[in-house]
């Protein structure tokens with residue numbers, strides 16, 4: 001067993017007592033490195049990770065001894081905890097040189113991504129991803145500028161990482177094979193505790209595809225009117241750089257071009273936020289206030305002291321947003337290079353949703369301080385943001401002028417804005433890990449990395465590259481999660497779950513109107529429902545946890561489809577027979 005004659009219960013107690021300070025030490029080293037990228041901080045971070053790996057391997061071995069000991073009468077919960085202790089991710093790599101190399105490769109890719117910049121012609125301005133390039137992709141309506149930024153970013157990020165990525169795949173697969181997994185994709189899917197996970201998400205994707213096809217067709221028509229049909233390929237694809245986002249993953253930033261009823265309000269509140277002098281702090285306080293209104297806790301004092309809520313001057317940081325549990329009393333943080341606009345106000349709610357989940361399960365045994373499955377963690381903040389974004393709530397907090405409550409056209413404008421975020425995202429959220437699972441399985445060799453990526457982007461998302469792609473391009477690594485070793489199907493799962501959670505909260509609040517107008521602000525019953533699920537962490541299988549809130553035990557696209565029902569009717573009428581795109585992208589994308 002563990003230490004001399006230790007019982008499972010004693011081991012589990014010792015595991016928590018010894019692991020917490022270890023994890024806090026690693027979290028601090030990680031925080032230092034992400035908020036101040038220097039060689040010294042990076043070396044310290046890699047060293048701390050190696051110590052954690054050695055420590056985790058000791059704990060894993062002891063847990064395995066208990067699990068294999070037939071003479072032991074383990075309780076169900078002890079067995080569940082021991083299995084989770086034994087699942088130590090790529091830290092299972094016992095070859096120190098290989099493990100150090102893997103950590104170094106990931107950190108190096110993340111550093112290239114975070115420090116990359118594109119110097120634009122003819123201005124000569126050199127822009128980083130955040131805020132410069134993101135702002136350009138969001139607000140420019142100049143085809144050539146958009147195309148230059150789109151290509152420049154891929155040249156400065158993905159294109160420089162193809163060899164590193166190949167090494168990452170090889171070393172990661174080797175590490176998880178030590179735990180008995182076929183490859184890294186197999187390991188990542190195991191976190192959803194069901195052997196039918198791949199099929200389940202494929203079924204959901206097929207159910208939601210018609211919604212996406214209709215939105216795609218409507219947006220394509222509006223963009224042709226804006227930019228002229230000649231820059232659109234005859235295959236029906238939408239050029240990727242025209243969609244208001246560096247990865248074409250959400251289209252809310254072109255809502256002004258797509259708004260169905262021009263004379264009615266656009267529900268993007270960026271201008272109103274700026275007019276009211278919204279600060280970054282005010283954005284976080286707005287989110288905190290909504291959670292508090294449900295009976296959730298406020299952010300801790302340490303949160304406000306130690307978070308990094310905007311890009312600091314004079315040092316390199318990893319800007320991509322993240323929420324941190326420092327495994328130390330009250331120490332929760334958000335790292336985010338916030339800009340003052342509607343989209344970031346929603347990201348603030350997303351990040352704070354992670355913090356609220358951390359705080360709700362902090363009294364669980366350490367091994368259970370995780371989401372019921374990764375999709376749950378991504379869905380908390382977005383569920384709240386669905387209520388925050390209702391025109392009714394935005395009027396309550398003074399970001400939208402009162403009026404046109406019973407206005408069908410205003411409702412369609414609102415649902416269009418929400419679809420540009422939630423429906424547009426679905427094929428993107430689905431395809432990232434379709435590509436990665438095929439790479440980890442070995443079905444996509446390095447010389448096919450980029451071709452396979454664009455096959456998925458063209459077939460599933462119906463978008464085409466701004467400019468022709470070359471043999472040396474490696475566009476997947478132009479997306480943070482690919483370089484930072486962060487799984488992505490969790491967001492697709494979240495975009496389905498969040499409408500199930502949202503509907504359950506509305507039902508708990510006694511709301512009976514159209515789903516998309518439900519605002520459960522201040523409703524303690526809705527809060528209680530949500531908390532009853534979230535406080536479980538990963539102590540129960542996720543279907544049990546979900547049942548506590550929604551009464552269901554499976555992912556269900558129903559609430560999402562119900563929410564967008566009125567918009568789908570509108571789109572069907574508008575589009576008639578004009579929708580869809582060819583499977584393959586054009587050989588040569590038309591120039592601007």
Ligand SMILES: O=C(CCC(O)(O)[C@H](Cc1ccccc1)NC(=O)c1ccccc1)N[C@@H](Cc1ccccc1)C(=O)O
Nearest residue numbers: 249250320321322323324350351354377378382484486491
């Ligand atoms: O990446 C994010 C938000 C960052 C995060 O909160 O999901 C962050 C990503 C991350 C960063 C570093 C290491 C690991 C993950 N995730 C967390 O902070 C997190 C993850 C798991 C548990 C608790 C917190 N959103 C995705 C997708 C998305 C989601 C929602 C709305 C828009 C877009 C994106 O931008 O493509």
Ligand SMILES: [Zn+2]
Nearest residue numbers: 350354377378
């Ligand atoms: Zn997240």
